[in-house]
Structure formats: C-alpha cells, structure tokens
Amino acid sequence: MSSPSSEESDGPPAGEETGEWPPGGDGGGPPWAALLGVALLLVAAAWFFRPTLHAAVYALYTTPLLVVPLVAAVVAGWLFSKYARDETPSEYGIGDDGPQVSPLRAAGVVFVVGIFVLSPVVNVVAGATLSDQTMGASTTVERLDDVDADNPRIVTRAVAEQYASNTLNRPQYRVGETAITVANGTPYWAAPLSPDGLFNVLTKQQAGTVLVDTTTQRANVRVVDGAMEKGIGTVFFESYRWHLLKNGEYLVDYGDPKMVVENGTQHIVVPYSKPTFHLTPIPHTTPSWGGVAVVDPDGTVRTLSPEEAAESPVLSGQQLYPEDLARRRVAATKYRNGIVNTFTSHEDEIEVAPLPGDDNDQPFFVLTEEGPQYVVAVEPYGQAQGLREVWTIDGQTGAFEVYRPNRSLFGPQKAADLVRQAARQTDWNRFSPAEPILTVIDDREYWQVRVVPEDNSGIAYVAFVDAQSGEVREFERTDAIRRFLAGETPTNATTGPGDAGGAGGGPSEAGDGAPTVIVQRVAENGTVIETMEVYGDETVRIRQPANGTESANASAASAASDGESGANATAGRVRAGA
Structure with missing residues (x-):
C-alpha cells in the first residue's frame, strides 16, 4: 500500500471550516464575547467615574466644529484609497517608489x-455671535x-x-475660596471651612462657613458651624x-461655588451656563445662563431655572x-462692528479694563439701591485708558444695561495713579491701590479705590x-465712607491731584467733630484688632499690667491728643487725622 503524499493532510479539505476558534486551538467561545465583556466593564467604570470625565465630555459636546474635519477626514480617506493603488492590498502609495x-x-x-x-x-465666529446676542x-x-x-x-x-485665616483657631481646617454672599441684607465674603491635610480630607466633612463683613475696615469675622454632607x-x-x-x-458648565447662609442654614450655590448651538456660518x-444648582446640608441637590432661582427665598x-459668563459676554462686544473691523480699523472697539490689586478681576458684585449688580468697566481698545462704557448685570435676573458717559471721564487705571499722586507721603513700596x-453719588461718578498693604493685612x-x-477724597473711618456714599459731606479733608494727603500722608486737617488721634491695636501679623478715637478734650494713658511698672509715656500720649504727632506719642500705633 502506498503511503500518503506529503502534500496530503489528515485535516479537512481545503475551504472547509472546522468551527474551532482559534484555529487549531482547544475550542472555546468566540473573541467577541470577551471584547463585549471588556466593553461593558469600561462603560460601567466610565459611568461611575463620569464626574472626572466631565471636562472632556463637555468640551466635545460644545464643539460641533469637530463634525467638519471629521467628514473631511472620511472623504479624504475614501478618496486616498482609490488613488495610486500599490501592490500591497492594505497599503497605498503615490508612485511605485x-x-x-x-x-x-x-x-x-x-x-x-x-x-x-x-x-x-x-x-x-462664536465671539461675534455672542456679541450680537449681548448687544441685542x-x-x-x-x-x-x-x-x-x-x-x-x-x-x-x-x-x-x-x-x-488670621482669626481661624481650628488646626484641622482651612479657609477655602471666598465669594460674596448676602446674609440678612449685609454682604459678606464667605468661604467654606474645609478639612486641612490629607488625613483630614479623607476623614472629615466641611465644618461650616466663614463670613467676613465687607462693609467695615475692621476684621469682623464670624463662623457659622454645621457639617455639610457634601462639601467643598x-x-x-x-x-x-x-x-x-x-x-x-x-x-452644563458649573461656575465657582458660593456659600449662602439663610436663617443659620448653609447652602452651596452654583450658577451654571449651558451651550446654545448654531449651524451657520460654521x-x-x-x-447662556442655564440656572442655579443648590446643594443643601444633607446633600440634596436642587436644580433651579433662572426664574425659579429669582423667586427662591433662600x-x-x-x-x-x-460671574465668568458676565465678563465673557461684555468682553465679546468688541466684535460689535464686525469681525473685519476688530482686526483692522478697531472702530468703537472696547476691552475690559485691567485693574490693580490681587484677585481683583472684574466683574465686581455690589449692592445698589435697585438691588445686587455686577459692574464691569471697559475702556477703548489700545493705549487709551479713559472710561468708555460701564456695564451692569442684574445679579438676580441677568438683565444687561450699558452706560455710556456723555463726557470724558478718567478710567480705573488713571484713578489709581491719582490716588498715588494725592498721597505722596505714603510708602507705595508697601501699599498699593486696589x-x-x-460709584455714582448724586449723579456724580467716582472711583472708589481701596489702599491696602502689600501683604493684604488690612485696609489703610x-x-x-x-x-x-480727578479730585481725591480719602477716608479712614467706615462711618465717614458711608456718609460720603449717602451724599453727605464728612469732616475729612479734601485733596486734589497736586496736594499731599492720605493715610501715612493723607488728610492732615480735621474738621469739627473729627478725632484728633486714632489709636489702633494691631496684631503681630498686621491685622487691626481694635480702633479707638481720641478727641481734643481727651487724653490717652498707656499702662502696663499690675505686675509690671507703669509706662512712662502717658504724658506723651496726652500731648498727642492735643495735636502733636501720633507716631511719637505712644508705644502703640497712633495715627493723626480722620
């Protein structure tokens, strides 16, 4: 019997399927089952960790532009596969070599x-569309x-x-990012009391809210206690x-969180925007404003429309x-005369005015007689620094209003320069306008400028x-600031651009009723703890504790109250003027 040819095989004839996978293997399920399992696992993981994927997902969602290059890429790939076919079936080239x-x-x-x-x-194009929406x-x-x-x-x-931070006495917590909130009609800088340190972050909740009064120069700080189930x-x-x-x-695009305290109950409030899609010209x-999300202390999430948020008592x-949307919409109005104008002649083009100071980007949130508002000052494009427009945005309804002065007015940068010029004796290496x-007072526009130390330890x-x-008026007392804002004439001296004045070189003449000397109790870090006003018929006595010897400078303090230099009167910080 002849042996089988070496070319013959015991396997099935050519072209017939064995049904095994992989070929020659021991059997088992097809590979798509394993791939399906892996895909489901990845989908489940992505769904659970979807908060970490939000930035990428939202970027793709709000970029319909991707459709254009995607279609072009598909067409290019199809056309390229038809052009210059090479011998290799899976690869194509241009020319033989x-x-x-x-x-x-x-x-x-x-x-x-x-x-x-x-x-x-x-x-x-998106900026031009947003400009048209804002102007309209x-x-x-x-x-x-x-x-x-x-x-x-x-x-x-x-x-x-x-x-x-200077008044915080809880070692396991830190002060988070601040934002203005209104509690019982008074504006405060509010910050979360968040865990500090890795161990505390992993094991503790947000413990409360720190409130800093914005209406007084003194460090008026209080803490609202209460754990937040889901905190900052x-x-x-x-x-x-x-x-x-x-x-x-x-x-949606969530903005920065803000702590709101209503009747002693804390809430995390997060305004958000959502995209509006446009197909033309690209x-x-x-x-656009989407609404407001509110997180209650027990972790309950409430999503409110703009109308519902405005009606909420909380x-x-x-x-x-x-806040970011307000600035973005105002900045986009530079396209008001068209895209070509913005890149050529710049007619009526504006830009949001840059401001001095730390963490002082516009818009600013203020309380007016008509309610809460954002304020954004803009100046002409280029080197011009005069005031071009002032935009106000209703903090509750989002209504935009624009004020265009009918006369030339100084811009915010020049206002800061005028403050420096008026207070020539101030050490501007240690202080800065911010x-x-x-601010409008009796139909007159003023720039309200704060002068602060470089370490931001207080308000000078x-x-x-x-x-x-360009006339400058300077006030060190909160009650004088309020009277001036109310249209009254406080007893502080008035200085002009060419006059010397200001704190540390400020108003040196006190009017009737003004204190002769102001004594400030200052902590080691520079924070003003307490202020005392001394008038002309009063004296100052500084004594050491009962277990020490009496200070010898009481008579010097008495002399200071009669008009002598406060800087040499006491061992503490004594400032002459209002």
Whole structure:
C-alpha cells in the first residue's frame, strides 16, 4: 500500500471550516464575547467615574466644529484609497517608489490639520455671535444706580482671606475660596471651612462657613458651624461637585461655588451656563445662563431655572448669574462692528479694563439701591485708558444695561495713579491701590479705590476719585465712607491731584467733630484688632499690667491728643487725622 503524499493532510479539505476558534486551538467561545465583556466593564467604570470625565465630555459636546474635519477626514480617506493603488492590498502609495501611506493615516492628517485651521476661525465666529446676542439684549441707560450707602464694599477679596485665616483657631481646617454672599441684607465674603491635610480630607466633612463683613475696615469675622454632607475641599467622592455631576445636570458648565447662609442654614450655590448651538456660518456654540444648582446640608441637590432661582427665598439678594459668563459676554462686544473691523480699523472697539490689586478681576458684585449688580468697566481698545462704557448685570435676573458717559471721564487705571499722586507721603513700596469700582453719588461718578498693604493685612483707607475732575477724597473711618456714599459731606479733608494727603500722608486737617488721634491695636501679623478715637478734650494713658511698672509715656500720649504727632506719642500705633 502506498503511503500518503506529503502534500496530503489528515485535516479537512481545503475551504472547509472546522468551527474551532482559534484555529487549531482547544475550542472555546468566540473573541467577541470577551471584547463585549471588556466593553461593558469600561462603560460601567466610565459611568461611575463620569464626574472626572466631565471636562472632556463637555468640551466635545460644545464643539460641533469637530463634525467638519471629521467628514473631511472620511472623504479624504475614501478618496486616498482609490488613488495610486500599490501592490500591497492594505497599503497605498503615490508612485511605485513612494512611501506607503494607509487611508487611515491620511484621514488622521486631514482631521488634525482641519481642527488646527478651523479652531481660531470658530472662536472668532462664536465671539461675534455672542456679541450680537449681548448687544441685542442690553438696554442703554442715562445714569447708573446709586450705591447702597449702608452696605459699601470696603474689604477686598485678598484682605478678607487674610482676615479669615488670621482669626481661624481650628488646626484641622482651612479657609477655602471666598465669594460674596448676602446674609440678612449685609454682604459678606464667605468661604467654606474645609478639612486641612490629607488625613483630614479623607476623614472629615466641611465644618461650616466663614463670613467676613465687607462693609467695615475692621476684621469682623464670624463662623457659622454645621457639617455639610457634601462639601467643598473634601475627598472627591464626598465633594459637592462629584455629587452635583451625578445627581444634577451633566452637560452644563458649573461656575465657582458660593456659600449662602439663610436663617443659620448653609447652602452651596452654583450658577451654571449651558451651550446654545448654531449651524451657520460654521457650526459653533455660545454660552447662556442655564440656572442655579443648590446643594443643601444633607446633600440634596436642587436644580433651579433662572426664574425659579429669582423667586427662591433662600437665594433672595444673592448673585445668581454666572460671574465668568458676565465678563465673557461684555468682553465679546468688541466684535460689535464686525469681525473685519476688530482686526483692522478697531472702530468703537472696547476691552475690559485691567485693574490693580490681587484677585481683583472684574466683574465686581455690589449692592445698589435697585438691588445686587455686577459692574464691569471697559475702556477703548489700545493705549487709551479713559472710561468708555460701564456695564451692569442684574445679579438676580441677568438683565444687561450699558452706560455710556456723555463726557470724558478718567478710567480705573488713571484713578489709581491719582490716588498715588494725592498721597505722596505714603510708602507705595508697601501699599498699593486696589479694586477701583465706579460709584455714582448724586449723579456724580467716582472711583472708589481701596489702599491696602502689600501683604493684604488690612485696609489703610478708602479714596474716592472724581472721575471727571480727578479730585481725591480719602477716608479712614467706615462711618465717614458711608456718609460720603449717602451724599453727605464728612469732616475729612479734601485733596486734589497736586496736594499731599492720605493715610501715612493723607488728610492732615480735621474738621469739627473729627478725632484728633486714632489709636489702633494691631496684631503681630498686621491685622487691626481694635480702633479707638481720641478727641481734643481727651487724653490717652498707656499702662502696663499690675505686675509690671507703669509706662512712662502717658504724658506723651496726652500731648498727642492735643495735636502733636501720633507716631511719637505712644508705644502703640497712633495715627493723626480722620
């Protein structure tokens, strides 16, 4: 019997399937079952960790531009597969000796180049659309609302953070980011009391809210105690944001959280915006106010529309409109005369005015006689620094109003320079003007400028600069600031751009009823703990404790109250003037 040919095989005839997978293996299920299991596992993980993926998902969701290069890439890949076919079935090239390039690679190059080229274009188009929306929805007014004289904004954000940190006596907690809130009609800088240190972050909740009064120069700080089930600054799965993205709106852009205290109950309030889609002239989106999310102490999430938020008793008088959206919409109005004008002649183009100081970016939130408002000052494009427009945004309804002065007015940068010029004896290496806010008093525009130490340890004084004449008035006392805002004439001296004055070189002449000497009790870190006013018929005595010897400078303090230099009168800090 002849042996089988070496070319013959015991296997099945060619072309027949064995049904085994993998070929020649021991059997088992097809590979798609394992792939399906892995895919389901990945989907489950992505769903659970969806808060961490929010930034990427939202970026893709709000970028319809990706459709254009994606379609172009598919078409390019298809066309490339039909062109210059090479001998290798999976690779195609240009010419016999050319480099082999697959259709997938060609499509990838077209996609990347398309995004690179179209991104600047779509950003400009989106800005122009947002400009048209803002200009169309805004109202031109003849005057600005008068400020609420009983609730002036005196303390800056950086100073408030120093006040809060300097008075904190809880070693396991720290003061978080601050934002203005209104409690019982008074504005405060509010910050969460968050766990400090890795162990505490993992094991503790937010313990309360720190409130710093914005209406007084003194460090008026109080803490509202109460644990937040889902708080700020805690471990990620116990944070408000993780909880918000799991139980609230997902495809929205949440702003910075704000602590709101209503009748002793704390709430985390987060305004948010959502995209509006536009197909022409190129696919793009613009942001619009979506609503407000409220996280209660027990972790309950409530999502309110703008109308519902304005009617909520918890949010009465609060800033509900997204702060970043307010600035973005005002800045976008530089396209008001078209894209070509913005890149060529710059006619009527504006820019948001840059301001001196730490953490003092516009918009500013203030209380006016008509309610809470954001204020944004803009100046002309380029080197000009005069005041071009003032935009106000209703903090409750989001209504935009624009004020265009009918006369030339100084801008905020020049106002800061005038404050420096008026107080020539102030050591401007140690102090700086901060947070100029346009304030209207009896139909007169003033820049309200705070002068603060470089370490933001307190408020040295507040200066009011007449936006038309450049005249500077400086006040160290809160009651004098309130009287001036109310339209009264306080007893402080008035200085002009060419006069010397100011704290540390401020008003040196006191009017009737003004104290002769102001004594400030100052902590080691520079925080003003207590202020005492001494009048002309009074003296100051400084004594050591009963177990020590009496201070010898009581007579010097008495002499200071009669008008001598306060700096040499006592061992403490004594300042002459108002």
